[in-house]
Amino acid sequence: MGLAVNGKVVASGAPETYPLRLPLSPAARLSFIKSGLKLRWAAQGFQRAARRQIGESASAARARELAYRENETFADYLGVMHPEVEAIFRAIAERITAEPHEITAGCGAGLFAVVWDSNLTLARNLIGGSALLPLTLARHLGSRIVTGAAVEEVVPEPTGARIRVRVAGRVRDVSAKYVIAATPAYVTHRIVRGLPADTADALARIPYGPFVCGAVLTGESGPMPWDDVYAIATPGKAFNMLFNHANVLRGSGPREPGGSLMVYGGGDLGRRLLQMTDGQIQEAFLRDLSTILPEVKDVVREVIVHRWEHAIPYIAPGRHRLQPALERSLGNVLLAGDYLGFPEMEVAAVTGLEAARTARGGLAPVEGAQSRVLERVQP
Ligand SMILES: Cc1cc2nc3c(=O)[nH]c(=O)nc-3n(C[C@H](O)[C@H](O)[C@H](O)COP(=O)(O)OP(=O)(O)OC[C@H]3O[C@@H](n4cnc5c(N)ncnc54)[C@H](O)[C@@H]3O)c2cc1C
Structure with a gap:
């Protein structure tokens, strides 16, 4: 960095x-x-x-x-x-x-x-973008996956749970032997009923801060001075960090034209950015970006601003005392997500895998895609 x-x-x-x-x-x-x-x-x-x-x-x-x-x-x-x-x-x-x-x-x-x-x-980086991982899992799971489904409640029952879900405007109830609640802590707190008081309290007390991001598509035809750089911290600018996500592609094989930069402002800076319009954010980002990487001015093709009000959970003093209530057994409802540890993708993936193993251990052997995919992702 x-x-x-x-x-x-x-x-x-x-x-x-x-x-x-x-x-x-x-x-x-x-x-x-x-x-x-x-x-x-x-x-x-x-x-x-x-x-x-x-x-x-x-x-x-x-x-x-x-x-x-x-x-x-x-x-x-x-x-x-x-x-x-x-x-x-x-x-x-x-x-x-x-x-x-x-x-x-x-x-x-x-x-x-x-x-x-x-x-x-x-x-570590996933070449092609981190979305490739869930997309690949989804491809293997085929029609078992339903996207755009907002879960409204999860009600534990003696032998499983009932899930109320809204898909395309219609509410459906689904029964499951196990539920892996992989939603952010504040959503899990809102939708899962009957949680022990200390677990509900712990979920409600996980703090999240904001990010305002700008994704910048560039159209250069050859090498740029930032090709070797992955990330730069940028104190005093309209964003805290600048990333060159295409960096992982540089240095091996021919330099392809075009690139992709990303900037974001988090914490108090993120809160200030949230008060601005997308146009104002874009202008401030591009102005400061070109003071750091002057050559960027001539190659920007597109900027997309994205706001995350609750982007990442952070670890406030006293957080570790909540851990036993979050890691305890909740029967057939299993928790997964980055908020269960030092918040990053690895924890989200590991806790998801742990939950999947627990659920699989409690199910009769399943034929088909689901069990095959789990085998494949085991480290
Ligand atoms: C801009 C940005 C940059 C980041 N950079 C990095 C990085 O470089 N490295 C790193 O390790 N981490 C990074 N992170 C953090 C990383 O993205 C998270 O830690 C990770 O995505 C958390 O995964 P998760 O599955 O716990 O939660 P999420 O990815 O938040 O997934 C929760 C899912 O629950 C869904 N959901 C919410 N409510 C409902 C509901 N009612 N019903 C159904 N579904 C619902 C959401 O749509 C979402 O898909 C970054 C995050 C941001 C925002």
């Missing part, structure tokens, strides 16, 4: 060298080195906490991750910083849609650990 500060982009080399290579005042440089060392220490601790021991369940590792440095906020842990350095850390914390004083020190450390440690999860 690179950094764009005071008109300069540094996006290669060891992160430890960034304080020396960015155009900062001596006081800001010193402050950055101090905070950087503290962060390096905390990120290493997070990496140790996240590592699964042999024979340990994924849920035990999740609980340990959530409890890591949970008794102070990220802002308190970093302490007083030079304003320029504070802006850098704020931009990066807003990647999880919250401010440094809203997340635990462990959560802040995790944001860096997943970038710095190639064994942790964020350092």
Whole structure:
């Protein structure tokens, strides 16, 4: 991950060298080195906490991750910083849609650990876009999948559950032996009836922050200066982060024409952006994008603005105490989703797989596509 500060982009080399290579005042440089060392220490601790021991369940590792440095906020842990350095850390914390004083020190450390440690999860990309995974699963499941179906309630029953679902404006009741509730925590809280009080309370207390994203299609005919860059944190701009998602395609084979950039603003910046019209957001994004990557001006073909009011759950102090209520058995209703651990796709996928295994374990052997797909996705 690179950094764009005071008109300069540094996006290669060891992160430890960034304080020396960015155009900062001596006081800001010193402050950055101090905070950087503290962060390096905390990120290493997070990496140790996240590592699964042999024979340990994924849920035990999740609980340990959530409890890591949970008794102070990220802002308190970093302490007083030079304003320029504070802006850098704020931009990066807003990647999880919250401010440094809203997340635990462990959560802040995790944001860096997943970038710095190639064994942790964020350092992976699905070439073609992450939507390929659910699309492929859906293709294998065929007509068993119903999309555009809004679940209105899930009512546990002695041998399963009844689901009330609205499809194409019509309400239907469906009976199931198992339900995997893979909706965001606040939706699961709203639709699943009869939850134990502590589980319902825990679901209601998972905080989510906003993101406002801009996807930028570019039409260049050859290599661009950002081809080698994947992500840049952009403090003080209309967005916190800039991504070059096509980066994974560069460097192998011929450089295809065109590309795709993405920017987003989260946390307080996201809340400010939510007050603006799409046109105003687009203008602000493009203006700041061209101050960081000047060549972009001539190649933008299309911009799409997308608003996520509840984009990602974040880990606030005290979050780990909710974990037992979220991981407990709820009979035939199984919970899955990113809010069950350090929030990212891996946790969503792993908890989904765990729930699927539990459900399959309780079902009579099933012939056909469903069981075959589960076999295929097992690691
Ligand atoms: C802009 C952005 C960038 C991100 N970047 C990364 C990244 O680089 N790496 C990473 O690991 N993670 C990233 N994330 C986070 C990642 O997308 C989430 O952690 C992940 O998608 C969570 O998966 P999930 O299945 O738990 O929830 P979701 O993906 O939110 O899925 C929940 C589903 O429930 C559906 N639903 C809601 N209500 C109902 C209802 N009543 N009935 C039926 N269905 C319902 C929704 O439509 C949705 O499809 C990013 C998120 C955003 C918004």
